[in-house]
Amino acid sequence: MKPLDWLDQRTGYRKLAHEVLFENVPGGARWRYVWGSTLVFCFVLQVITGIALWFAYSPSSQTAWESVYYIQHEMWGGWFLRGLHHYTAQAMTVLLAVHLMQVVIDGAYKAPREFNFWSGIFLLCLTLGLSLTGYLLPWDQKGYWATRVATNILAITPFVGPELQQLVVGGADYGHHTLTRFFALHAGVIPGAIILFIVAHIYFFRRHGLTPKEPRRRPDAAFWPDQVLRDAVACLAVLAVVVFLVVRNRGAELGAPADPSEPFPAARPEWYFLFLFEFLKYFPGGTEVWGAIVIPGLLMALLAAMPFIGNWRLGHRFNVAFLWIVLAGSGWLTWLALAEDRANPDHAIAVAAAQREAQRVVELARSPAGIPATGAVTLLRQDPLTQGPKLFARHCASCHRFDGHDGLGGQPKDAASAADLKGFASREWLAGLLDPARVATPHYFGGTKFKNGKMVKYVREDVAEYGPEDRKLLEFTIAALSAEAGLKAQRDIDRRDEALIVQGREALVGPRMNCADCHVFRGTGDAVGPELTGYGSREWLVAFIGNAAHPRFYGERNDRMPLFGEDKVITPGELGLIVDWLRGEWFVPPPAATR
Amino acid sequence: MEPHPPPPAPARRNFLAQAAAAVIGAITLVIPAASGLLVLLDPLRRKPAGGGAVFVANLAAVPAGGEPRKFPVLATRVDAWNRTPDVPVGAVYLQRLPDGGVRALNVACPHAGCFVDYKAARDNFHCPCHNSSFALDGRVLDPKSPSPRPLDSLETEVRGGTEVWVRFRNFRAGVHEKIPV
Ligand code: FES
Numbered sequence: 001m002k003p004l005d006w007l008d009q010r011t012g013y014r015k016l017a018h019e020v021l022f023e024n025v026p027g028g029a030r031w032r033y034v035w036g037s038t039l040v041f042c043f044v045l046q047v048i049t050g051i052a053l054w055f056a057y058s059p060s061s062q063t064a065w066e067s068v069y070y071i072q073h074e075m076w077g078g079w080f081l082r083g084l085h086h087y088t089a090q091a092m093t094v095l096l097a098v099h100l101m102q103v104v105i106d107g108a109y110k111a112p113r114e115f116n117f118w119s120g121i122f123l124l125c126l127t128l129g130l131s132l133t134g135y136l137l138p139w140d141q142k143g144y145w146a147t148r149v150a151t152n153i154l155a156i157t158p159f160v161g162p163e164l165q166q167l168v169v170g171g172a173d174y175g176h177h178t179l180t181r182f183f184a185l186h187a188g189v190i191p192g193a194i195i196l197f198i199v200a201h202i203y204f205f206r207r208h209g210l211t212p213k214e215p216r217r218r219p220d221a222a223f224w225p226d227q228v229l230r231d232a233v234a235c236l237a238v239l240a241v242v243v244f245l246v247v248r249n250r251g252a253e254l255g256a257p258a259d260p261s262e263p264f265p266a267a268r269p270e271w272y273f274l275f276l277f278e279f280l281k282y283f284p285g286g287t288e289v290w291g292a293i294v295i296p297g298l299l300m301a302l303l304a305a306m307p308f309i310g311n312w313r314l315g316h317r318f319n320v321a322f323l324w325i326v327l328a329g330s331g332w333l334t335w336l337a338l339a340e341d342r343a344n345p346d347h348a349i350a351v352a353a354a355q356r357e358a359q360r361v362v363e364l365a366r367s368p369a370g371i372p373a374t375g376a377v378t379l380l381r382q383d384p385l386t387q388g389p390k391l392f393a394r395h396c397a398s399c400h401r402f403d404g405h406d407g408l409g410g411q412p413k414d415a416a417s418a419a420d421l422k423g424f425a426s427r428e429w430l431a432g433l434l435d436p437a438r439v440a441t442p443h444y445f446g447g448t449k450f451k452n453g454k455m456v457k458y459v460r461e462d463v464a465e466y467g468p469e470d471r472k473l474l475e476f477t478i479a480a481l482s483a484e485a486g487l488k489a490q491r492d493i494d495r496r497d498e499a500l501i502v503q504g505r506e507a508l509v510g511p512r513m514n515c516a517d518c519h520v521f522r523g524t525g526d527a528v529g530p531e532l533t534g535y536g537s538r539e540w541l542v543a544f545i546g547n548a549a550h551p552r553f554y555g556e557r558n559d560r561m562p563l564f565g566e567d568k569v570i571t572p573g574e575l576g577l578i579v580d581w582l583r584g585e586w587f588v589p590p591p592a593a594t595r
Numbered sequence: 596m597e598p599h600p601p602p603p604a605p606a607r608r609n610f611l612a613q614a615a616a617a618v619i620g621a622i623t624l625v626i627p628a629a630s631g632l633l634v635l636l637d638p639l640r641r642k643p644a645g646g647g648a649v650f651v652a653n654l655a656a657v658p659a660g661g662e663p664r665k666f667p668v669l670a671t672r673v674d675a676w677n678r679t680p681d682v683p684v685g686a687v688y689l690q691r692l693p694d695g696g697v698r699a700l701n702v703a704c705p706h707a708g709c710f711v712d713y714k715a716a717r718d719n720f721h722c723p724c725h726n727s728s729f730a731l732d733g734r735v736l737d738p739k740s741p742s743p744r745p746l747d748s749l750e751t752e753v754r755g756g757t758e759v760w761v762r763f764r765n766f767r768a769g770v771h772e773k774i775p776v
Binding site for chain 1: 635638639641652653655656658664667668674675676677684685686706707708709723726735740741744767768770776
């Protein structure tokens with residue numbers, strides 16, 4: 001016996017192969033029959049890339065984002081793998097819609113193929129379930145907030161909603177168990193069910209054969225090789241589109257890590273759920289259940305009833321029209337959602353902020369300190385560049401400005417009534433303060449009661465009269481005072497001008513500048529105005545913002561400046577973040593070339 | 596391949612054997628299934644932590660003009676096996692009232708839980724998700740808003756004349772009544 005005969009006798013593989021490859025295709029191979037195969041191909045691709053991702057993914061609220069970050073930015077080809085998985089999921093949704101359309105238009109759902117159709121609908125739902133669960137797994141802001149909304153909508157399901165939500169979320173709050181559950185569904189339960197239903201779907205398909213598109217243009221042919229070739233070309237085309245998207249977008253997006261206390265106004269679901277998201281806007285308080293559950297449920301029921309409706313005389317036309325209407329309606333809603341966001345400047349700001357934080361956290365994660373065991377969310381919470389502007393907007397911007405805005409680019413309700421703090425204590429900032437033309441503008445003392453104070457008078461009267469010699473001295477004094485701050489941005493010029501700064505220090509307490517008349521500098525002078533020793537340094541600023549009414553600073557003449565530390569308006573940690581941000585002290589990644 | 600001989604039809608008196616096979620089969624499945632189900636249903640008995648009053652901010656940090664300001668609420672967060680003290684568990688808008696008291700509104704939108712924004716220019720709250728809008732006291736402004744109820748107000752207390760304490764909790768989204776979760 002030849003070895004292959006032996007193998008066939010033991011396994012019966014020839015019969016199987018014959019059945020698989022020589023299925024009859026009535027009317028010969030056609031391009032319109034490829035959609036089912038492209039979907040199987042996508043699923044196989046998702047299984048392969050998904051398992052590879054699984055080897056590196058860790059579902060918990062301290063490690064999910066971190067492990068995805070690691071895949072995306074540190075592992076060989078990780079961005080490409082994740083990109084393939086991400087964009088193939090989107091391709092699958094599109095192909096599902098196309099496949100459904102083709103089946104309905106060709107009448108392939110009608111008797112005796114009801115079960116074939118129903119198993120297909122079920123596969124559609126399961127695939128959407130994969131998208132919904134997969135969206136959360138990176139545990140970034142986008143996935144977190146979209147899932148919060150989705151599971152809150154689940155909770156309005158009549159009778160069992162709240163319990164259902166609690167089961168899905170894995171407790172009363174989102175956390176470790178939300179991830180373990182979503183992951184078990186995403187990587188185990190749903191794919192398992194999909195495999196079962198694909199087997200059933202193909203079994204039913206083979207049982208009743210293909211529904212030919214009339215008129216048949218050619219004689220019947222076997223599945224192999226003509227139809228297989230067409231299927232293969234279609235799969236290649238799908239892959240080409242996916243790879244193009246992956247490469248063009250440098251893989252899938254990864255937002256900043258989920259933070260339940262950080263609002264995320266850019267929250268939007270994946271694009272193919274946008275129509276549902278938009279739909280909900282039209283259901284005023286309390287009628288949401290119609291938009292979220294009843295109407296979509298009815299539409300699905302109508303879809304499932306198509307085989308029966310199709311028996312009716314005009315049924316087929318009704319089915320086709322219904323599907324077109326649903327698709328067009330969804331498309332219209334999607335367009336509305338996108339158009340509204342495009343027209344909304346707040347949304348653009350929110351998206352820009354989200355991108356900034358996503359980028360920043362990666363910089364911090366790649367810093368020498370790396371990601372602490374508490375997770376990457378700590379990196380952003382302790383980053384002056386991220387928190388400084390927010391804290392400034394919350395606590396300082398009702399009086400101060402930063403470069404003309406509230407730190408975040410917005411405009412507070414009231415006009416500025418205290419100094420603009422961008423570049424505080426830098427040479428430039430001090431030169432403006434000591435400029436007779438600028439000292440009394442709102443940029444400096446204009447909005448405060450010091451507008452008529454001694455300092456303004458000194459600048460406007462004495463400094464205004466300075467001759468060239470004195471101007472030189474003033475320049476040295478500014479350099480010396482600014483050097484007290486030890487600003488990172490001035491490190492080089494401070495070092496370069498060391499000799500000049502020494503002269504400046506002398507001038508500061510000397511008879512011409514005579515700052516010591518009202519300020520204490522390195523032990524000399526009268527404490528009328530704020531102390532100038534260490535002016536603008538971290539210690540000085542922390543102490544000043546902590547208690548501006550301290551005798552070392554304004555004392556009793558303090559003008560409306562809250563005692564942020566003394567009165568516990570902000571915590572020492574927040575104070576440090578504001579000061580570090582004002583002083584430009586934050587981690588800056590080394591230039592790419594030296595990495 | 597030789598064809599399989601057809602099995603003999605089961606005899607009626609085999610009933611006992613059939614019943615026994617079904618019961619034993621069921622038992623072998625019930626035990627693993629039930630033990631799995633039990634763990635699967637465990638989250639149903641988990642209650643949210645907290646509900647007690649927590650210190651949120653100093654009165655001095657709340658703008659005197661009655662304009663709302665957002666503050667994170669720090670408390671102990673329990674996430675399954677982790678217990679982390681002093682981390683943000685949510686956020687509130689605090690506003691001073693003319694009578695010297697403080698109003699606290701949970702920032703979570705009662706529609707589906709997005710965080711609402713205070714819009715200084717319009718002096719009201721707006722939800723960036725499905726466009727619900729709320730007045731400063733939390734009332735729904737636009738009747739077309741998808742939110743089924745006003746923003747959730749929380750009990751506050753000013754301790755020692757300077758510290759604002761809030762009984763922080765979340766409420767079920769999407770329903771008319773304010774039901775704590
Ligand atoms: S979550 Fe606020 S309007 Fe929907």
